[in-house]
Amino acid sequence: MTKYVNFELSFSEPQAHYVDVQMTLEGFDDLPYTDIVMPVWAPGSYLIREYSKNVERFAAVSPTEEKIPFKKINKNTWRVYGQGKHKIIITYSVYGFEVSVRTSFIDASRAFLSPVGTFMYVDGYLDLDTTVKIIPHPTWHKISTGLAKTEEANTFYASNFDILFDAPIEIGNQDTWTFEVEGVLHECAMVGVAEYDREQLTQDITTIVKEENRIWGSNPNSYYLFVTHHHQNAYGGLEHLNSTILATNRFAYAQPTTYKNYLALVAHEYFHLWHVKRLRPKALGPFDYTQENYTTGLWVIEGFTSYYDNLIVRRCGFFDEDEYLQALAIDFNTVYNRPGHTLQSAAAASFDTWIKHYRPDENSHNVSISYYNKGAMHAAALDIKIIAETNGKKRLDDVLRAAYQKFYLIENRGFEEDELLTLAEEVTGVSLKEIFEAAHSTEELDYNRYFNAVGYQMVDTANHKHLSLGIKTEITNGITLIKTVDRNFSAWDAGLNVGDELIAIKGYRIEPNNKAYDYILSTSVEGEKIPVLIARDGLVHTLEVELRKSQKKSFEIQRLINASAEQRRLGNIWLSL
Known part of the structure; x- marks a missing residue:
């Protein structure tokens, strides 16, 4: 018996942040019941987000409005007892009022719908095709989504639920325009108040798209959508199969630095249309939407992408050499100024992202790192080593292009890390095992060995004579509170x-301007033990804290002054435009 699932979205209470969903099932009458499931996480954002917490007023009826019994059997599953009913109409409302690229937000002016937090599926039937009819609020006039259009107005099609769940929807009055790049139609949808130059954005995004097409060799899409949300303070993005949702400050376009950061974000998310949405670790598709999907490979898909985003901005001519090197150095400083880099590898950070990366607390910097930053460091080492040992004839681009061809275009499957390593060594003829192994270890690579090969060096420019307690503070209601305590440093050992x-x-006395605090640190001597008066849970204590030299790093990546002509030639290949 042919089975169908279709949706209709409407907005009776947008000002109260609700979308109304009608889910129609046909052909399931041969089953004693159907389990209706809402995903608990969004691909690309590795955290159990419990989208079902926002579901209200779930009901099931026949076309004649006869009530069909159901019961909720777990946190995100409703069992509908519709045996003998050829057509079942399920209705529910979803509350959406969380500002992020991963969650739905609805108000009187617009609706952004995260599909995994909006649509449910019939358990065991993710492969069904489906349509979504959207009835916008009367004051809304545009719909932006990567879903395919049908002949019916405001109705869209997905060939399966993986496609549906990977296509967010923006409904409102966003500013939109299209442009074509090498045969692919691109659309920008700009949401909210912001001042930008359409022509300049089109030109710069086109440059990025062309560079990324060159890296990968072909573009799998016929259409791609950029949706940018503008806020007072925001930065981030989430990749999808043929679209991305970006968030940035509404004033980002006014200053060169913030505009280049926006372009790097565009480059990052667009890179993902190949690298994660298609070329991916085995664990990341097909998905289980009801629980964690574990992989140690996020350092590859996110870390490599984090390396390439700024590198692409450099190749496109938006960054000069110094700007790019400063951006790359941020990854090293971010990792090495977290004591957690001695405890967690890039692979372990990937595996534990479900419980650590998206749930930081006051001790996170002591126990963890980001696979984005550490993966970018490993990618830089791979790229440079390949360039140096192939005399500039190969680089990491060639590895990614070959992997995309083999694992996606030819075999249409995910890869294991050892398979990627084997392919990388076959393509380049270079032994890369040490770097892949380093991703699974807390032992650090000698990164200067790689940088030196192409005429650069990483130098710590921090003043290590500066004394420190190993804490960060924040001012709250006029009082100074300790925000973080560094592992195995003065405050940690003393019990702050x-x-x-x-x-x-x-x-x-500690004042909000921190003058006394700075004075003590600048006039004391290393090893001196000083009394620190604190209040904890309403009680006053004095702790004796030993002053030590700061361990904070401030790395810069610089050209080697005495680099040979060959080193400089290879370095020019690395950072070529």
Whole structure:
């Protein structure tokens, strides 16, 4: 018996942040019941987000409005007892009022719908095709989505639920325009108040798209959608099969630095249309939408992408050499200024992303790193080593292009890390095992060995004579509170805690301007033990803290002054436009 699932979306209470969903099932009458499931996470954002918490007023009826019994059997599954009913109409409302690229947001002016938090599926039938009819609020006039259009107005088609769940929907009055790049139609949808130059954006995004097409060799899409949400303070993105949702500050286009950061974000998310949406670790598709999908390979798909986003901005001529090197150095400083880099590898960070990366707390910097930053460091080492040992004839681009051809275009499957390593060594003729192994270890690579080969060096320019307690503070309601405590440093050993109020140091009252705090650090000597007066849970304590030299790093990546002509030639290949 042929089975059908179709949806209709409407907005009776957008000002109260609701979308109304009608899900129509046909042909399931041969089953004693159907389990209707809402995903718990969004591909590309590795956290159990419990989207079903926003579902209200679930009901099931026949076309004659006869009530069909159901019961909720777990947090995100409704069992509908519709045996003998050829057609079942399920209705529910979803509350959406969380500003992010991963969650739905609805108000009187617009609706952004995260599909995994909006649509449910019939358990066991993810492969069914489906349509979505959208009835916008009367004041809304545009719909932006990567879903395919049908002949019926405001109705869209997905060949399966994986496609549906990978196509967010923006409904409102967004500013939209299209442009073609090498045979692919691109559309920009700009949401919210912002001042930007359409022509300049089109020109710059076109340059990025062409460079990424060159890297990968072909573009799998006929259409691609950029949706940008503008806020007072925001930055981030989430990739999809033929679209991306970006978030940025509404004033980002006014200054060169913030505009280039926006272009790097565009480059990052567009890169993902190949690298994660198609070329991917085995664990990342087909998906289980009801639980975690574990992989140690996020350092490859996110880390490599984080390396390439700024590199592409450099290749496109938006960054000069110094700007690019400063951007790359941020990855090294971010990792090495987290004590957690001695405890967690890039692969372990990938595996534990479900419980760590998206759930940071006051101790996160002591126990973890980001696979984005550490993966970018490993990618830089791979790229440079390949360039150096092939005399500039190969680089990481060639590995990715070959992997895309083999694992996606030819075999249409995900890869294991050892398969990627084997392919990389076959393509380049270079031994890369040490770098892949380093991704699974807390032992650090000698990155200067790689940088030196192409005429660069990484130099720590920090003043390590500066004394420190190993804490960060914040001012809240006029009082100074400890925000973080660095592992195995002065405050850690002395027992200072996050949340402690700093009252006085060495007899001097701590003021919001931190003058006394800075004075003590600048006039004391290494090894001196000083009294620190704190308040904790309403009680006052004095702790003795030893002053030590700061361990914070401030790396810069610089040209080697005495580099040979060959080193400089290879370096020019690495950072060529």
